[in-house]
Amino acid sequence: MSGFFKSSIGRKVAMALSAFFLMIFLLMHVSVNLLSVFSEDTFNAASHFMGTNWLVQFIMQPILIFGVIFHFVMGFVLEIKNRKARNVSYVSNNGAANSTWMSRNMIYSGLVILAFLVLHFADFWIHEINVKYIAMHPEDPTRYFHELQEKFVPIWRVAAYVIAFVLLGLHLAHGFTSAFQSLGATASRKKTLQNIGKAYSILIPLGFIFIALYHHFNH
Amino acid sequence: MNLTLKIWRQKDSNAKGQMVDYKVTDISEHMSFLEMMDVLNEQLVNSGEDPVAFDHDCREGICGMCSMYINGEAHGPDRGVTTCQLHMRMFKDGDTITIEPFRASAFPVLKDLVVDRTAFERIQQAGGYISVNTSGNTQDANSIPISKHAADEAMDAATCIGCGACVATCKNSSAMLFVGAKVSQYALLPQGQIEAADRVRNMVAQMDLEGFGNCTNTGACEIECPKGISLDNIARMNRELMKASI
Ligand code: HEM
Ligand code: SF4
Ligand code: FES
Numbered sequence: 001m002s003g004f005f006k007s008s009i010g011r012k013v014a015m016a017l018s019a020f021f022l023m024i025f026l027l028m029h030v031s032v033n034l035l036s037v038f039s040e041d042t043f044n045a046a047s048h049f050m051g052t053n054w055l056v057q058f059i060m061q062p063i064l065i066f067g068v069i070f071h072f073v074m075g076f077v078l079e080i081k082n083r084k085a086r087n088v089s090y091v092s093n094n095g096a097a098n099s100t101w102m103s104r105n106m107i108y109s110g111l112v113i114l115a116f117l118v119l120h121f122a123d124f125w126i127h128e129i130n131v132k133y134i135a136m137h138p139e140d141p142t143r144y145f146h147e148l149q150e151k152f153v154p155i156w157r158v159a160a161y162v163i164a165f166v167l168l169g170l171h172l173a174h175g176f177t178s179a180f181q182s183l184g185a186t187a188s189r190k191k192t193l194q195n196i197g198k199a200y201s202i203l204i205p206l207g208f209i210f211i212a213l214y215h216h217f218n219h
Numbered sequence: 220m221n222l223t224l225k226i227w228r229q230k231d232s233n234a235k236g237q238m239v240d241y242k243v244t245d246i247s248e249h250m251s252f253l254e255m256m257d258v259l260n261e262q263l264v265n266s267g268e269d270p271v272a273f274d275h276d277c278r279e280g281i282c283g284m285c286s287m288y289i290n291g292e293a294h295g296p297d298r299g300v301t302t303c304q305l306h307m308r309m310f311k312d313g314d315t316i317t318i319e320p321f322r323a324s325a326f327p328v329l330k331d332l333v334v335d336r337t338a339f340e341r342i343q344q345a346g347g348y349i350s351v352n353t354s355g356n357t358q359d360a361n362s363i364p365i366s367k368h369a370a371d372e373a374m375d376a377a378t379c380i381g382c383g384a385c386v387a388t389c390k391n392s393s394a395m396l397f398v399g400a401k402v403s404q405y406a407l408l409p410q411g412q413i414e415a416a417d418r419v420r421n422m423v424a425q426m427d428l429e430g431f432g433n434c435t436n437t438g439a440c441e442i443e444c445p446k447g448i449s450l451d452n453i454a455r456m457n458r459e460l461m462k463a464s465i
Contacts, residue, residue, distance in 0.1 A: 004464035007423055008393075008433045009457050078433050082391035085432030087324045091227075091238055092317040094291030095390065095439070103437035104390055178436040184458035186451050188436075 011078060016182035018071040019175055023200070025064060030207040033148075037214050040145045047144035051128065072114055079107045102174035109171035116164030123151055152215035161212040165205035172201035220246050220312035224259065226271055227319045229328050232335075236328065238317070248308035252295060253278060253285060255307055272331040278303040280445060283382030287332055288319040293384035293443045301382060301445045321387035325394070325429045336383050338429040339397060343381075345425035346418035347401045349410050360410065369407045376403040378446045385440035385448070391432030396440040398426050399452035406459050416463035423460055 004010040032050070036043040050056050095104050102109070127147070131137050152158055176197030180188035187193045221244045229236030243259050250258075253275055260270035276282040285302035289295035295305045310316060318332065326334040351357060365373075377400075385396035402419050405411025411418070434453060441450045 004460070007460070008395075008427050008431075009423055009460050010464070012433055013457065013461065078435075082393075082432040082435070085324050085392035085430055086322050088322055088328075090288060090291065090319055090322055091225075092291040092319070097292050097296070098388060098439040098442040099390075099437035103435060106435060174436075181436045181450065181454055182434075182457065184454045184461060186454050188454065189449075189451060 008081075011074065012182045015071070015074050015078065016179040018067050018074065019179045021064075021067045022071060023172070023176070023179075025067070026204050030204055030211075033211050034207060036145060036148055037211060043148075044142050044144050048139070048141040051132070051144070052139060068117065072110060075107060075110050100174060102170045103178070106171060106174060109167045112164055112167040113171060116160065116168075119157075119160060123157075149215050149219045152212050153219060155216070158212050158216045162209050165208045168208075169201050169205035172204070173198070176200055220248065220307070220310070220314075222246060222255075222310065222313075223315040225315060225317045226332070227328075228271070228331055229320075230330065232327055232329050236331075238319075246307055248306070250307045251278070251303055252287070252289070252305040252307065253303045272329075272333045274333050275303060280304045281380060283380030283445075286321045286334060286336070286383060286387070288321055288387055290317055293321065293387040294382075294445060298442070299445060299447055301380075301384075304445070321383055323383075323386050323392035323431065325392065325431050326383060326386065334383075336381070338431070339381050339383065339394070341429065342394070342398060342422050342425045343401060346414065346420075346422040347405075349405060349414065351410070363409050365408060373404050373407040376400045376407070376448065376452055379404075379444075379448050380446060382445060384443050384445060386431060388439045388443040389432065389434075390437060390439070391435055393434045393440075394426050394429070394431040395434040395453045395456065396444060396448055396450070398422055399450075399454075399456040400448045402456045402459055403452040406455060415459065419456060419459040419463050423456070 005014055032043075032046050035046055132139075152161075177188045177194055180193060185193075221242070224241045224243060225238045226241060227236050228239045241259055241263075243255065243262065246255050246258065253273075256271065256273060263270045274284040274286050276284040278285075280301045280303060283301065285294075287294065287302045289302065289305070294300060294302045295309065297305050297309050320326075320328050320332045320334050321336075323334075325338045326336055329335050379397060379400035381397065383397070386392050386394050389396075402422060405418060406415055436450070436453075438450055441448065
């Protein structure tokens, strides 16, 4: 089995598994955030639960962090290996003739997402860790909504979010079906799955963009 | 028609190559691309120059030898054809055409447009066979029932001619369409079951050893493949390797 994950196909399967995990996480993340548009209290309650529940904090959060790091490190590893596989490049290469821009530029859309994640971690995660585990403030279950709202006051951050989520959409426009294909599912070639992939890669980023804009204009 | 050709010239595998411009005149639109290359070479020979080396054999889309990267695409702009089947009517009078060898670290250039594709043969030798008793009491293959569906899919996979266009066109120089086809043509048939697990393990290991890249599922290979080998074969190879590893 360890030999499997050292093979090219094994690495690809590992990439797809981490990607699936991230896609499930994103669905959950956007759902919780959308609560903030409908009700301040429900959003606070959900955030308080996630922020204090030990299962979420000490089991799911480390797994998530590992999943993200694994995904982009493996992304770099594959990119480097793939570049080495062609030591002389073409003088003229017409990639657009046979493949989508998204599929050829996963590393660049990924890099934009990574840059966004750095900002996102600085904004929310480091703040959370500081409040809870370093400054040891007593938990105020109503603080989450205002903290969220405040973040989206500066227009530069809203703009950064919009750009990052457009690139996430492009990453997923190829990635969603690609992950199924990597796991050997012929369903990746069927219209149904392609349509679900299209819907996912548009709706999830759109949800995040909507939330950022909503709080920018309603505070 | 009159054309300007920009062709990769490289003396041998160690030499540094470069693009060189040539002009050809009075090319008929009914000619195949290789016939146009023949006209150029005749011109070069007559003027005492070294003709452009390129691979070819059957000139009817069967052998897979003709391996040019034309205007940024493997086998040029047409679909479902090899270079020998590419017609000059795909181009216009006055066009400039770039012609390069297939590029991959695993396909080193030998001379001009000729590349060494023996990496494919080593992958085949690693597992692209079945064991059959040939001592005289060999079982007739037709006595083993095979579903129409499996037979058709195996036949489709077996139409791969090993041309290497999939590698040449892939942004990662991945050989997965070729290896997927070669794994599938046996994996789908009862005769291929005995060595199935070893076959996929060994062929994938050899593919990795040769230095081909990984698959990003861009689908470029399937579109440029002269035989229309389906990406489903890559998915099947992935399943076969997972099955063999558990
Ligand atoms: C939450 C964020 C992310 C999600 C949901 C996501 C999702 C995906 C999906 C679904 C795939 C397709 C997997 C496959 O083809 O098997 C993929 C591939 C890829 N991702 Fe991400 N990704 C994310 C972040 C990143 C980041 C931060 C990078 C950093 C560079 C990155 C780099 C890549 C690369 C390079 C590939 C292509 C690998 C290949 O097929 O060769 N991704 N991603
Ligand atoms: S899969 Fe298609 S492109 Fe690749 S070697 Fe076989 S025939 Fe050529
Ligand atoms: S020369 Fe045989 S396929 Fe082109």
